[in-house]
Each structure stands twice: as C-alpha cells, then as structure tokens.
C-alpha cells in the first residue's frame with residue numbers, strides 16, 4: 001500500500017565508524033583460547049575467540065544496551081520463597097565472542113543447540129530444584145521465567161562455561177544482514193526445556209546416553225531426538241547495524257547456512 005510504513009524499534013546501539021574494520025578487534029589482548037565447544041553439533045562456525053576488543057567493550061557499555069538488558073531482566077521472576085535470586089536492576093558485563101563472515105563467504109552455519117549448561121542440568125542439586133516441576137508430577141506448573149535456584153549452584157567446568165546466570169542471550173549486529181543471509185534461528189518456546197530435560201529418560205534412549213549431551217560441549221538439539229521441536233525453528237527478520245536480538249537462555253537456537261554471503 002503506498003505510503004504505508006512499518007515502524008522499526010530503535011536500534012540498541014549506535015555502531016561507531018571503524019568497528020567493522022578487520023583490524024578493529026584483532027589485538028592479542030582481546031583474544032581468549034580457541035575451543036571445541038561446538039563439536040557436538042558438527043559445525044565449525046565463523047566465531048573468533050576475541051572477547052575484550054575496544055568495539056566489544058564500547059557496545060557492552062552503551063547506556064541504551066543497559067536499558068534493554070534491565071528491561072529484559074524484569075521479564076523474570078527474580079524473587080520467591082523469601083529469596084532474591086538475582087537483582088534485575090544490576091547487570092554485569094558478559095564477554096562473548098565475535099562472528100565474522102566476509103562478503104562472498106560460504107558457511108555451513110551452526111546446528112541447533114542451547115547453552116545454559118550440560119550434564120549439570122540433571123546432576124546438580126540446584127538445577128534439580130530449578131527443574132523440580134518436570135520430575136515431580138506437576139509439569140504443568142513449570143515456569144521457565146522463574147529464576148528460583150538458577151543462581152544457587154555450580155556449573156560443571158569447561159573452557160567456555162561460565163557460572164554467570166544469563167537471563168537472555170543476545171546478538172548485536174555490526175552490519176546490515178538480511179533474513180536469508182545466515183542469521184539466527186530459534187525455537188521460540190522457552191517451555192521446550194521441559195521436553196529436552198525429560199527426553200533422555202524415555203525408553204528409546206540408552207541408559208548411558210543423554211541424547212548427545214556431554215560435558216564441555218554445547219547442548220545439542222537433534223533431528224534424531226527432538227524432531228517435533230525442530231519443526232518450530234524460525235529465523236529472525238532483517239537486522240540493521242546496531243540492532244540487537246535477545247532470546248531466553250533456555251531456547252534452542254542455530255545459525256542458518258549461507259552461500260555467497262551478502263552484507
């Protein structure tokens with residue numbers, strides 16, 4: 001329809017000139033160790049172990065980014081049973097890596113997975129309490145937005161694991177990327193964690209197999225064990241430089257493959 005416009009939400013940050021320069025993040029002080037975190041989903045994503053570059057730090061410390069994160073934190077129930085499990089008004093900088101694909105690149109993407117933990121989700125007392133509704137016959141009352149016990153227990157160690165409780169995970173775009181150019185996909189159902197946690201306990205899974213979950217690697221969601229969930233895998237819309245996208249920490253996500261990358 002002529003004249004019709006779709007209102008876009010404001011961008012999360014203003015991207016500074018020079019942030020996308022190939023040399024911008026590439027300082028030895030910014031780098032962490034390489035890892036095999038994504039080995040369990042059979043992908044080698046274009047992710048670089050760069051955590052502390054000036055552009056990353058400037059984006060993380062943007063006031064607008066802090067406002068977005070404070071709003072997102074309030075989506076959780078942070079207080080229950082007389083305990084404040086976390087303070088939604090207080091955030092910490094969480095260092096994560098950089099994804100970079102040059103113009104014209106081919107990429108196999110990154111298989112569906114989730115990141116809140118691995119075997120510790122079943123094995124630690126804190127997570128057993130957090131997920132108690134899934135195992136005590138009251139599954140209808142499971143609330144993926146209830147933070148109770150999520151900040152109370154340890155995570156199993158690994159080179160890429162972190163004990164910080166991440167209410168959401170996020171991506172910040174440093175360039176314009178169309179929706180068909182290898183962008184983020186999610187299964188936008190936080191409650192799906194219930195299915196993922198119970199699935200290895202069903203009769204068709206061997207006693208020593210947790211549907212592929214193991215320590216120090218990402219938690220895979222697979223066509224073999226979770227085909228119904230993967231039917232809901234959906235891509236994000238076009239993003240422009242400075243947009244950020246956020247998803248509940250328990251959500252399955254992946255990166256679509258792309259050939260001859262544009263943008």
Ligand SMILES: [Fe+2]
Pocket residue numbers: 113114115253
């Ligand atoms: Fe991930």
